[in-house]
Amino acid sequence: MSTVKLTIDGKEVEVPKGTRVIEAAKKVDSDIPFYCYHPGLSIAGNCRMCLVEVEKMPKLQIACHMEARDGMVVRTKTPVVQETRKHILEFLLINHPVDCPVCDQAGECWLQDYYMRYGTHDSRLNENKVKKKKAVPLGPTVMLDQERCILCSRCVRFTDEISKTQELGIINRGDHSEVDVFPGKELNNPYSGNVVDICPVGALTDRDFRFKMRVWYLKTQATLCNGCSRGCNIEMQYGDQRPHHAKGDRVMRLKPRYNEQINQWWMCDEGRYGYKFHDHNRILNPMHRSEGKVEEKSWEQILPEAAKLIESAKGQFGVFVSPQLSNEEIFLIDKLFRKHLQNKQIFLISPTPDGFQDDFLIRADKNPNSKGAEWQNFRYQERTAADFFTACGKGQMQGAIIFGQDLLTLHGAHLAQPALQKLKWSLFIGSNHNLTSEFATHVLPSATYAEKEGTFTNFEGRTQKFNQVLDPLGDARPEWQILATLANGLGLSMKYDRTSEIFKELAEHVPPLKGLNYAKLAAEHDSVRRFAAPMVPSLMQDEGLIFQTTPETHPTQTTPSPA
């Protein structure tokens, strides 16, 4: 690729031809402020915040639209530029209500942040502000406040160019311009939540998150979405110090995290709002159920008992492997049940049927790790649950180990329930209650994927690491720990302190992962992230103005697609 050399604030920088000055400037740490610019959208050039001086050009130029050229000399910090920024901010604030104390965006608002950096002027306004509509629901997920809007048109461009649903437009002219949905439409598309992420101000807020928690109480951790087999990179944002907020829920919201090869800047609403299971309807203690009576047990009591039952079943039990499990956990299942106990009744069962799919991010397969399971020779439909239920009916089975799937709902109470009833025992290992957990004889609470670490392999064959965000709720434990303890009770020694150790072993057995380890996954990932545009202006990250991050922030790792 041909490159061009230009000088920005006295520093020479070489960038690929076609690079915008605003991007080139990042490389020499001359961050240029902006509102309307978004690297994932077309250039609107309307906020005028990124005006810079370019030698030989009489007027200031917008850095978002200006292509870097050979020999160009750009100055981003001159008094004229600074003074212009200050005035642009003043213009943007003239009709802004400055209602930060009641605005949900406060703390992650670009008006606030740039005002502190470039504005700090006293108000010269002695006039009334233009009145517009407030708290207008645009659809099920997004709330609009037109007075807070700076008309950057990012949301309009998003619905035109990314979701391609065209619900939003700017109506009226001049300072009476306002963003709104077109008549008869509502903002209700599979990606509508993204407009909240890209809205730099408090105009578009998330109806799901609004007023739950001030953003400065949020912590954030990079991880993956487990909502489908795409494996979108996300930030999981949570609060764990203010249980009096949001009824004690920990996970507050999910935000997309840039990954050029997987989800760019976006995520779907299905994934975005599908986080409630981390805090709701959780199984908190190991339980034993017999003749309808439920008894809470400790791990020390229940695991030896479970091991004993498995051992005595002598292969006459089924294992329902879930594609929601990590590669590491599937590896332990393979090691323990298929190789060590020589069990033949192993089924890969998706806990959710296939759903909506589109040609952008959303996949029909709602499991994050079907491909990883396939790489370890667990495939759908090789053996179906129906085969197992028939065998149960014939009295050929003693037990079943179920990894969270709700067999009663999936296979109908008329098929699954009579079959499971014939069994001596059923061991349910899962994070959330469902009909099957209410039925099983032994219930072991497992961690959700946010409460453990591991890897998922997406449908393209990219293996990515997800990180532990939260501590397991109640007495829950990650499945890999449960499996290792069971194995030790079944005569197979498993000594793992961390999933990285399992992965190292797994990589030797699974050809596509050969030679990989967590450290190498990180290196691959860095090469993807290097030129990533920040979701928020980098100044907020520089100065720690946004979100405290947990002390150990592990970036999520991505391998290239082998395909």
Next chain:
Amino acid sequence: MEKLISKYFVPGKTFWMEECLQDGGYAAAKSVFEKLDAAGTIEEVKKSNLRGLGGAGFPTGMKWSFVPQNTGKPVYLVVNADEGEPGTFKDRYVIAHCPHLLLEGIIIAAYANNVHKAFIYIRGEYVEPYKILKKAMEEAYAKGFLGSKVFGRDFALELVLHRGAGAYICGEETGLLESLEGKKGFPRLKPPFPAVVGLFGCPTVINNVETLAYLPFIFQRGAEWFAKLGSEKNGGMRLFSVSGHVKKPGVYELPLGIPLREIIYTHAGGIRGDRKLKAVVPGGLSAAIFTADEIDVDMDFDQLRAKQTMAGSAGVMVFDETTDMVEALLVTMRFYAHESCGQCSPCREGTGWVDRILTRIGMGGGLERDVDNLLDICSFMGGTTICALADGAAMPLRSYLQKFRSEFEAYIRDKKRVGGEDLETHGGSAVKRGEGASATL
């Protein structure tokens, strides 16, 4: 002085096809088709020093030579008949009196630029001119001057007449293109320029009505003859729309470079009631204003630019000594606040803010720091936006404040009210936002 276009400006009369042909109409276009090729036609226009008379004054021949002919895409010609600059009404005269002059110019421009489809974007308020133009187009189609075989030759030219919906910003050439494409009239970021990526993504020539209407004269009487009519690098004549406090307001066709004093006192008959002149807007509302002492200036693009104003659309608005400059500026700035498209922050917010400050001053609530604040706002509103609307607002704002500062200070000091009325509730002599501002000028 010889009249070219304006000789047809007979009150109440339109020169239809028959009369037009008797007067030698379409002969120039025919001769271009017979004697010249496209490049030769452009060369002639270059030699004539014809400038874009819509307001920007860009040399027409040079504009045409920028159009790429090898993109594999059609080249479009768009005629800007949106004439929205307050104080300007010349294009309306051209269309209403001699529509065939415009059509002949369009045919020449189409030939020069290899255009086979042209569009006229006519101001929505121009209902009568629209009807006239429509009829004239029908006549031209019937004669075979437009259509699949122009002048019987192997050259097709389809002409589309499109009415605007009343937005000032749709007279800005890229706002016009957006509007013509069926979108909201938001001016486009440049580059790319319309010559390269214009209407529907194709190379596009955009010319003003008056510019095109001069083409037949250039090819009838020669480029050198036309160039000599005007001043240096400013070829030919142009139509000055003279309005305001003069004895004979109207459209005057005069050579480029004519002194402003001569326009006012010789051609427009001087100030009404022989009062004293106070100020003159030389080139449409967006031009910086002149005081009475500054009118010894030659009215061409380059000399007016040197005086920090512009020739613009040649809308000359004359204010006599009875004019209240605060009220005049208030009406002016209200226009921009109403017409800002709202795209760029400085213009969207700045024009509205200026309007509200001036309204407050005009209602007796002025503050001492207002004038300096306005000047400061003005410096950052102009030069920071996508199109020139904000510059067009900043220019009069700055010039009124600087040249008539004492009047603003008097208002603030004496808590004077414009017309003694409540501007927001009664409207008074300054119109309310949302109504046409030019009505009171």
